[in-house]
Amino acid sequence: MKIFKLPDLGEGLQDAVIREWHVAEGETVAVNQGLVTVETAKALVDVPSPWSGTVEKLYAAKDDTIDVGQPLVGFVEEKAEQSTSVGAAVGRDQPPSEEKPSDAGTVVGRIQQSGQTLGEETAPRTPVHRTATPAVRALARRLGVDLSQHQPQGERFTADEVRELAERKPKQEKEKKRPGKAPAKEASPARRAMALAMSRARDQVAPMTLCDQVDISPWWGEQSATLRLIRAVQEASAAEPNLNALYENDSLSPSETVNIGLAVDSPRGLYVPVLRDVAARSDEELLEQIEDYKEQARETGIAREDLQGATILLSNFGGMAGRYATPVVLPPTVAILGAGRVFQGVVAVDDKPAVRSLLPLSVSADHRAVTGGELARFLKALMRALAG
Template sequence: MKVFKLPDLGEGLPDAVIREWHVAEGDSIAAHQSLVTVETAKALVEVPAPWGGTVEKLFAAEDETVNVGEPLIGFTEARAGEKAPPVGVAHGRDRTRGEEKQADSGTVVGRIQQTGEVLGQEIAPTEISRRLATPSVRALARRLGVDLGELQPKGERFSADEVRAAAGRKPAVEKRKEPASPDAEMSPARRAMAMAMSRARDEVAPMTLCDQVDISAWWGKESATLRLIRAMQRACEAEPNLNALYEDGRLNPSETINIGLAVDSPRGLLVPVLRDVAARSDGALLQQIEDYKEQAHTRGIAQSDLRGGSILLSNFGALAGRYATPVVLPPMVAIIGAGRTFEGVVAVDGKPAVRALLPLSISADHRAVTGGELARFLGAMLDSLSS
């Protein structure tokens, strides 16, 4: 049996949870066909087949945890005298015994095992059965107890709204589980959070600066999140050293402003990235924010959307709290925390007046950012938000 091991998915975590198998034992599959959807570091990731062949054994069931480098799936090897699988096989010369038994090393997905074989002829693509729902929608259907096999999609594929409508918006009945032991493992999301916080504790020299700004000129008329994003954009343009990564003792300012937006969800805290905000319209940013919120509460956010941030925004005031000491996540060097807006008394033309006030708390890594840079960044945000 030819064994494919769980590869390193690039998240820095030692394992992943099997969420959905897309193949079954006995299936004949093509190279690069999706094998399984796993959850790691808060994201759902599809793992492709490294080669084509017949599935002999699945080494883990759904909801089980598999360590990186452990067997994931086994393929049947061709016996003597039998023809090799028609997908992904070299023609024109025989394989050596060592090549036949070469197994995947369990490294990063997509890495190609090098051999001396040459393809003698082009192989026509193998037809792959069309799925009527994406992995995330199928996962939602399982959670809500909806059997997609009994339904027909309105379009080419089922949407999340169709699944929720079929479920009558009632949560699925959970499987009975044995009581968790005191040393039960945390979920991938919480382990990822724990690892990130441990790294922040060990590496960052934090400093935090707080202030508040009168937002009466626009409060209740415009999106507070959008105004915060645009204020961060202008502050990054004024003080680019806060829109940067600090790696190997060097500060590397980012060429684009990529804001990681903290989103609260039942799965834990997710931080999808709004890329190149300066080049995008207000409408496009607002739509992506809504998409991220919906994904966070229904099916999870794609792994690629959780990478590439250059500065962070936590709008915790939407829940509660005015001021905080936001935690900087390396290699980024700054995070902006927006507290709950409140009515406060301020001096206007020498007289007391009640105004809508927005508290801001900004933390930075003092290894890479000076106090003056942090203060000027905050000042630029205050100027932008006050008009």
């Protein structure tokens, strides 16, 4: 049996959770056909088949956790199948052929030739059409919707269609009670990924944090605070590009584009999806993607490619509580901005006390990569952009 082991999916974790099998034992598959959907490091990932052939064994069941390098799928060994069929055709009592094999060698000794075919290359088959993306299938599983019993309105099911189907289910099916105390649950992939990232930050980063507050009265209550923060990070990164950078192998690499990793809280754990090249995108596009990320974090998880490529981080924790913090820098990024809860404070305006809307800011950076002066100038440019 030819064994396909769980590959390293590039998320930093050493295991994955089986969420949905797309093949069954005895089924014939083509190269690159989807075998299974797994969840690792907060993302749902489809694992394709590396070979064409017949599935002999599935080594894990749905919701099992397996380590990278462990057997995932066993394929029928073509050579074994063919040798068996050849033996059956010849028969035990058939005398061996007296025909001498031809000599195909041109150097010392002889190379025996045979007309027996050991294997035959098969063209890849067209992958099975899926009526839903991995994220939508995961949502359907959580809501108890069997998509095989329904037809999508378009080419594929959408998240809204799944929720609508869930609402149609009989009420008693959605009110199942579990008697007794629920057993402790294993940490989700999202929380394990968060723990791993925090451990890396603790071991690798030399953190420093600066705090200040800025008067945002001119626009507070009329504009999106998150959008203003994104644009302020964009301007501050132009002023101090070394904070919009990656620090790897003792080398600092400033980024040409501002790709903001936006911390999103959810019951599943912390997600940090990326808003790419914010300078090239309109305010409406950014706000729409932020809402999409928030919904995905709550309902389905966020795709792996959307969690990669951040060059600077933003945590708007003030939407819940807290004024100041010491945000944790996640390597290889260099800096993270934390925005606290807006409060009414007394400040001097034209040498007189006045009550104004103040936004607390906390900026952490990796002191291995940038100086305190660079961090202070970044914060100054950030405050100037927010006050305007």
